[in-house]
Amino acid sequence: MVIQYGNPLLSHDEVGILLNSAGLAPSMHNTQPWRFEITGQVIDVLLDPDRTLPAEDPSGRMTRIGLGAAALNVRVAAAMLRYETTLAIDPDPDRPDIAVRIFLGSRMRTTVSPLGTLYGELRRRRTYRGPLLAAEVSSMVLEQISAAARAEGADLRWLGADAKHELRRILHTAEDLELHDEDRLTERGRWVGGRRFGDGVPASALGPLPTHPTLVRDLSAGFGDPDRDAAVFEADPQIAVLTTAVDDQVDWTRAGLALQHALLTATTYDIAASFLNQAVEYAPLRARVQDLVGHSARPQVIIRAGYPEHAATDTPRLDWHETLDAWQ
Ligand SMILES: Cc1cc2nc3c(=O)[nH]c(=O)nc-3n(C[C@H](O)[C@H](O)[C@H](O)COP(=O)(O)O)c2cc1C
CATH class of the missing domain: 3.40.109.10 (NADH Oxidase)
Structure with a gap:
């Protein structure tokens, strides 16, 4: 049976976990083209117009893919915190800058969902540009x-x-x-x-x-x-x-x-x-x-x-506070 804790608003620590996780997402040239607005338990992932690539990505395809990756990371972190989430892409015609809106639902007293079990992989995932082992992937x-x-x-x-x-x-x-x-x-x-x-x-x-x-x-x-x-x-x-x-x-x-x-x-x-x-x-x-x-x-x-021959190298990230535009 699933028991709900109720609907508390997010704590500062939780917001830190959610946005830190979002920031670990891959993005073309590591531009991190995302910003966030939080209203209650709704998290909006917005396009940062100062972090686009007009010459290499004129349509914005790769930038949007980065925003989607950041949104998935928010869902993973929310699932680790035992929040249920639902999501809408381009949710508001009056706010075309909002790429994804994530609704955090109730907290569940259940084991962590399959998405939440990926939380430990957020920091381990790295783009690896070195040689691969000859071992076959099944x-x-x-x-x-x-x-x-x-x-x-x-x-x-x-x-x-x-x-x-x-x-x-x-x-x-x-x-x-x-x-x-x-x-x-x-x-x-x-x-x-x-x-x-x-x-x-x-x-x-x-x-x-x-x-x-x-x-x-x-x-x-x-x-x-x-x-x-x-x-x-x-x-x-x-x-x-x-x-x-x-x-x-x-x-x-x-x-x-x-x-x-x-x-x-x-x-x-x-x-x-x-x-x-x-x-x-x-x-x-x-x-x-x-x-x-x-x-x-x-x-x-x-x-x-x-399978990589070596460990991948870290790329830097913005501090999550720098990516939070509004929290109310
Ligand atoms: C949509 C997208 C396109 C990317 N294109 C390339 C690419 O063509 N070549 C490449 O070496 N890395 C590419 N990357 C990887 C980024 O450079 C990488 O995610 C970023 O530097 C952050 O590093 P990390 O993935 O190790 O965290 C791409 C990533 C995304 C999300």
């Missing part, structure tokens, strides 16, 4: 990771050999395009490389340079670092494309929820992931990725996954 584990994405209304499809071969060609074209795009490279230089405090991707998180062409994205495109190590990378990583049914702002956010649920689930199996999103950042190339996964599926994110 189909059962791959299916568990896909099931986590499905729970949020998206699909995560693992690619077979032919699709991976074609993806290599698409990625090659994408890398060529981005190396010749001054606006993108300038913007990237503002967020990636060197030492970073609070946000951005430090050089230490870029991982080693592959000694041979491989399926890993080198975020340092355009600026070299003579101190960077080189390493032999795996020949055949697991690659998955996260897709949604529709290609609109709501489904971009949904993709973020699904991505983070899948990544946290992968972390429970000690599986690490990095991103190959350059292939979905250009419309003509995204259409080619869509051909790989079926015409009704809209590609949002591509991940490379497996």
Whole structure:
């Protein structure tokens, strides 16, 4: 039997746990494009217009995916605190800046729900850009990771050999395009490389340079670092494309929820992931990725996954107080 504690308003400690957790979400170039407003037990996840990527993400797809990932983390932390949650994407036409509204319900005197058990993975999950071990990931584990994405209304499809071969060609074209795009490279230089405090991707998180062409994205495109190590990378990583049914702002956010649920689930199996999103950042190339996964599926994110050879490096985060706009 489920016994309810009643409906107390959130304490300062609880807000700290919820927003700290949100801030651990992945976001493109670690921009952390989120802000929060809390009204009673309603938490709004808002877009921070000062933390977007106009050159690399002009549509806002990747930014919305980051907001969805942050919202999933709030739900995980709330579930760990034994709150029931419900969620609405783009809940208020008069407030288009609110991407997700999370309603915290009653606190339950039950064991922690399956979502809450992922709380311990929030800090363990890290984008890992280093080489993967040759060890095979079992189909059962791959299916568990896909099931986590499905729970949020998206699909995560693992690619077979032919699709991976074609993806290599698409990625090659994408890398060529981005190396010749001054606006993108300038913007990237503002967020990636060197030492970073609070946000951005430090050089230490870029991982080693592959000694041979491989399926890993080198975020340092355009600026070299003579101190960077080189390493032999795996020949055949697991690659998955996260897709949604529709290609609109709501489904971009949904993709973020699904991505983070899948990544946290992968972390429970000690599986690490990095991103190959350059292939979905250009419309003509995204259409080619869509051909790989079926015409009704809209590609949002591509991940490379497996057992890491080394530990991933931390990236910095903003203090949660800096992301809280209003609390009443
Ligand atoms: C929507 C989205 C797109 C991303 N794209 C890339 C990418 O193309 N290449 C990459 O190396 N990392 C990518 N990342 C990973 C971010 O750089 C990473 O999440 C961020 O630096 C924070 O680090 P962490 O994931 O280790 O916490 C992406 C993350 C998100 C959520």
